Amino acid sequence: MDKQEELLRVIAKAERPLLVREIMRALNLHRDEGDDVKKRLRRVVRAGQVIRLRGRRYGMAKDLDLVSGRLKGHPDGFSFVIPDPPPPGAPSVEKQSDVYIGFKKNGDAMHGDHVVARVEKHKGEGKREGRVIRILERAHTQIVGRFEPGRDMAFLVPADRCIAENLCILPENIEKAAAGDVVVAKILSYPKKGHPAEAKVVRILGRIEDSEIDTDTVIASYGLPCEFPEPVLAEASQMPETVSDAMCVGRRDLRALPTVTIDGETARDFDDAISIAPENSGYRLWVHIADVADYVKSDGVLDREAYERATSVYFPDAVLPMLPENLSNGICSLKPHEDRLTLTAEMLFSSEGQMLFHDLYESVICSDARMTYTDVQKIIEGDTETRTSYTSLLPEFEAMDKLAKILRHLRFSRGSLDFDLPSPKIVIDATGETIDIIREERQTANRL
Structure with missing residues (x-):
């Protein structure tokens, strides 16, 4: 029995909620082990297995019929307590159902607050009703x-x-x-x-x-950060605007390869590209990813800011980038006809789709075109005007289409499923008003 399970056993066996010192006494622990016990208690409290009561006593949630979680409000006044998920590494527990909190039973809690609810009714199919008895943490300032x-x-x-x-x-x-x-x-x-x-x-x-x-x-x-702090902008301003010969030293030069990016019409930055060539009745495929790490050094101010932001946030009329624009939309964006530093995955496939070889290395590329899914689809379908515009790249697009179909067939032959669920596309006008919601078509070009 590990320490966590032993802790739960002691609390569950007790006839009443216990103080920390009582838990330590039952576990035969010394005073200097108190911090470790408190740490384990915090974990089981976050997991919803144990509830911390007034007077700093701890009891099993299931025995007390108490549930800790986030309050999810509803415009009509009622709400639900969404039970806290187990923390990483915690013992697995049966998933708890939400607790319905009726109108005026939220105990002055607001939507999003971390609360403790007492279950007052158990209904069929695991449904529960209760009331909020304590607010652990406010969600909004x-x-x-x-x-x-x-x-x-x-x-x-x-x-x-x-x-x-x-x-x-x-x-x-x-x-x-x-x-x-x-x-x-x-x-x-x-x-x-x-x-x-x-x-x-x-x-x-x-x-x-x-x-x-x-x-x-x-x-x-959501408190999304709009502006970058001055130290971040200062570090970003020191980045080069173009790739120099010195920056390419030690990298595999793939600039002669026909290379394209394929994204949606509204894409603002381009962080991956592909190259392909038929070879010995098979195909050699290169997938290139912008090597952002070459510019953003580990644990530097840029790296820490990107970590805090986690991702770029896109809106119909704006974007909040994870990195300053001279990086996200500049040296780190795989724009056509500009040298860019990349990480490349090179793969060789047989005509049946079996991978015969793969390698991963630092590289330098130069994209030949910024393609959209719409244009690629027209090329695949034989649209004369579009094919004429990209005559030099037609062999590559035809090879992409053939390899994609081979790999797709192989995947399904292994039992893969494709639910192909409909995805809504919201159409807005120039003023930002929604004028239509249509089904977004998923065509061959989206599956390349």
């Missing part, structure tokens, strides 16, 4: 919403409809907001005993009718 003036005070109507209750704004906290403004408001006090949360306007994003207000609302609601 700021709320984005529509400002609406009232007689004695103003109100903030949250943009997130999961936050069902409006926040009140006293006259001294209105700043210069007017009816119909979308604002960011700082929470001054949280809901308490039937009284709504109180907030203060700290920023006016714009008017509700502005075309870009939806994007600004999402950015502000």
Whole structure:
């Protein structure tokens, strides 16, 4: 029995919730092992197996009928507690069902808060009902919403409809907001005993009718970083704008290979490219990935900023890049007719699709064309005008199509499934308004 299981056994066996010192006594541990016990307790609490009660006592959640998790609100006022998932490495437990929290049973908690709920009813098919009895951690310090003036005070109507209750704004906290403004408001006090949360306007994003207000609302609601800190911009400014001969030393020169990028029409940066050539009744394929690590050094300010951002965030009218634009849309983007540093996976396939050889190495390439899925599909279907525009690359596209079909057939012969689920495509006009939702076609070009 490992230490975690032994800890759970002691808590489960007890007739009442235990203090840390009582747990240590039952485990025959010394005082200097207290930090380790507390660490293990935090893990089982996060896993939802153990609940920390008032008075710093710990008890088994299943015995106390308590559940810790995130409160998921609904516009109609009710909510659900989504049980906390087990932390990595924790003992596996049976998945818990959500707990339905009826109207006025949320204990002053707001959507997103980390809470403890007491289960009051067990229904069929594992359904549970309960009420929030404790708020462990608040999810919000700021709320984005529509400002609406009232007689004695103003109100903030949250943009997130999961936050069902409006926040009140006293006259001294209105700043210069007017009816119909979308604002960011700082929470001054949280809901308490039937009284709504109180907030203060700290920023006016714009008017509700502005075309870009939806994007600004999402950015502000999720706290997405718009600007890069000065040290990050300073390091990025030192990066070269073009690839020099010195930078290519030690890399395999693949600039003579016919190479293309294939992306959607709205793609803003290009981080992968492919090359292909028929060889001995088979195919040699090169897949190139932009070698960002050559510019972004491990644990440097650029690396740490990219780690914090995790990914680029795309909107219909804007992008919040993971790296400054001179990198993401410049030296690290595989633009056509410009030398770029890459990592290349080279593979040799037989005519039946069996991989005969593979290698991975640093390289330098020069893309011949920025292709879209639409243009590639037209080439595959034999569109004369498009094929004429890319005459020099036709052998490569035909080889891509043939190899893709061979590999696809081989994959399905091994029992692979392709659900081919429909993907919606939202069509917007020049003002950012949604005008249609259509099914996005997945054609041969998307499967290359």
